[in-house]
Amino acid sequence: MTRDDETDTSGSTDREVATDGGTAERRTGPVARAVDTLVELKQREWFVLLSTVVGLVLFPFFVIDVLELVAETLGPDIGGYVGFPVLVLIFGIVVVGYNILLGYTGLLSFGHAAFFGTAAYSAALFSVHAGAFLPEVLAQSPILMVLVGTLFGTLLAWPIGFLSIRRSGVYFAVLTLTFGQIIFYYAMGPGGWLTNGDDGFTPEPGLLLGAIDLGDEALLMNLPVFGESAIVPTFLYAFAAVFLLVTIAVAYRIVNSPYGLIFKALGENERRVSFVGLDVFRYKLMAFVISGAYAGIGGSLYTLYKAPTIHPNGTLYWIISGDFVIMAAVGGVGSLFGPILGAGIFEYVRLVLSGVEVFGIDFDPIWRLLLGALFVGVVAFFPDGLYGGIQRIGGWLAGRLGNGASSAPVSSESTDPDTTGSRGGGE
Secondary structure, eight states, rough: GGGSOOOOSSSEEEEEEEEEEESSEEEESSHHHHHHHHHHTTHHHHHHHHHHHHHHHHHHIIIIIIHHHHHHHHHHOOOOTTTTHHHHHHHHHHHHHHHHIIIITOOOOOOOOHHHHHHHHHHHHHHGGGGSSSSSSTTTTTHHHHHHHHHHHHHHHHHHHHHHHTTTTTHHHHHHHHHHHHHHHHHHHHTHHOOOOOOOOOOOOOTTTBBOOOSOOOOOOOOOOOOOOOOOOOOOHHHHHHHHHHHHHHHHHHHHHHHHHHHHHHHHHHHHHHHTOOOHHHHHHHHHHHHHHHHHHHHHHHHHOOOOOOOOHHSSSSHHHHHHHHHHHHHHHTTSHHHHHHHHHHHHHHHTTTGOEEEEEEEGGGHHHHHHHHHHHHHHHHHHHHHHHHHHHHHHHHHHHHHSSOOOOOEEEEOOOOTOOTTOOOO
16 A cells, blocks of 8 residues: 555545546545535535525515615615515516526527516406406406416417527527517507507506405514614515525426436537437427516516506517526526526616715716626626626635535536537527
C-alpha cells in the first residue's frame, strides 16, 4: 500500500488515488457532509417543492418588510407594496410555462400575450355573464374563473401553434406576433361589443369557496416580526401561491420525464429527433400548448388581481409578450426557477425602482432604460441568466467544500460540430 492510499487518522480528510494517477482529497468533515447532502437533496422532487413553499412564505416578508427596513436606513423607498408579490407570482407562472417552450424546445414566441389576454377576458366574461345559467356563487367563483380562463387560453394555443410551428426561427416568431396582434386589434375594435374595447372591462369575482374575499388586505396583520407595520401575504397571494406551487410541480415532472428529454433534444437538434422516428411537429405543438395553458392560468389570476378593470393594452398587446421574453432571458431559460427570478426582477424595476429618486434623478421616465441595461449586462456576463449564474457559483462552492463533482448546470449547447447552429431546429 502506498502512502497516498492510507487514510489520514486525524479524521479531517482522506486521500484517494485519482483517475489520472494523482491523488484526490476526500473531505469527511461536517461542512463537507452537509454540502454533499444538500447537493443530493436538490435533485429530489419533494425537496424542490418544499423549498418552493418556504420561498413563497418568505418572499412577501422580504420584498415588503425587509426592504422597507433597508429603505429607512438608506433613504430611497425601495420596499415593495402589498400587491407586488402577487403580480410576481402571476407573471412567474406565465414565464415558467413560456420557459418550457423557449428554454427547452428553443422556440421563441412573441404571441403569448394572446393566451394571457384571452384567458383574462374569458375569466372576466364568465364572472359577468355565467350567472344567466349558473348560481351566482358558482358564476363568480374565483376557482371556476381560473379554470375557464385556462381552458380558453389552452384551446386558443392549439390552432395558433398548429399554424405557427410549421415554420421556425424568425418566421415562427413573426407568425406568433401576428396572431397575437390580430386578437389585440379585434378586442379593441370589432370585438368591442364583447370586450368593451378601449374603455376596459370590469370583472365581478365573488368569494372564494363562498366565504373568503380575495380583496381583503391580509391574512394576518401587525405580526410582531418586523415591527407594528409588518404585513404578511394577502388572501389573493395565498391563492396565487397554490397555483404557482402546482405549476412548479407539473413543470418539474414534465422536464424530468421522457417527454421533457425529447423537448430538450428538440432544442439541441430537431433533425436528430426526427431521425430516430419521433414526430417532431407533435412534440413542438405539445410544448406550445403547455406554455399556452400556463399563460392561461396567469391571465386568469391577473383578472382577479386587476378586478376593477382589465384593458387590452395590459393583457393582449405585443409588448406584454416581449416582457415575457425579457423575464425568461434575465432569470435564465432552461431552468425551473430562473423564470420566476426574472419575473421578480422585471416587476421590481417596473413597479418599485421606477418610483425611486436618487440624487435628484427620477427613475420613472427611464425605467425601461434601466431594464435594458440590466438585460445587456445579463446577456454579456450571464449567458444562461442570473439563476444560471447563481447555480454556477453554488456548484463551484459545492465542488470546493464537498466531495462530489460541481453541481453547476451543464450548458445545453452540444460540443458536437453537427449541432452547431441547430438550436431551435430548421425547415
